[in-house]
Amino acid sequence: MKKIILLAAFGVAGLVNAKNAEETKPAKETEKEKKEVIQEKNTNESSKAESKTLQYNCIEYSMYIPCLDMFLDDQVCYGSGTCVSTWDDAWNCMTTNGTLATKFFCG
Incomplete structure (x- = not known):
């Protein structure tokens, strides 16, 4: 029964893809900040050739606590650059968190 409720909670939760998130920057930039950004871009372009870029996916989900309703x-999050490397590891983490949260709140 708990697994069904957990799966239903996953169905309700939205999926978030971290690589599509955009960072907003302030409208005004000083000359010094512009130079720093240009230098950073040059450094990033050279480092991309040397190493792989890190890509990871993040999933937002809800855990149902039955005693509190x-x-x-x-x-x-899972993928390269995180401590959870695969979807299976992320799933195990989610189910463990749900079990621990239920035990914490319900005893």
Whole structure:
């Protein structure tokens, strides 16, 4: 029963793709900041040739706490550059977090 509720919570939760997120920058930049950005871009372009870029996916999900009749939101990221390398590891992390949250709140 708990697994069905957990799967239903996954169905309700939205999926977030971290690589599509964009960083907003302030409108005004000083000359010094512009030079730093240009230098940083040059450094990044040269380092891309030397190493692989890190790519990872993040998933937002909800855990159902039955004794309180509420959902807790959580997020897990997996891929290169994270401590969770595969989807299976991320799934194990999500189920462990759900079990621990239920034990914490419900005893």
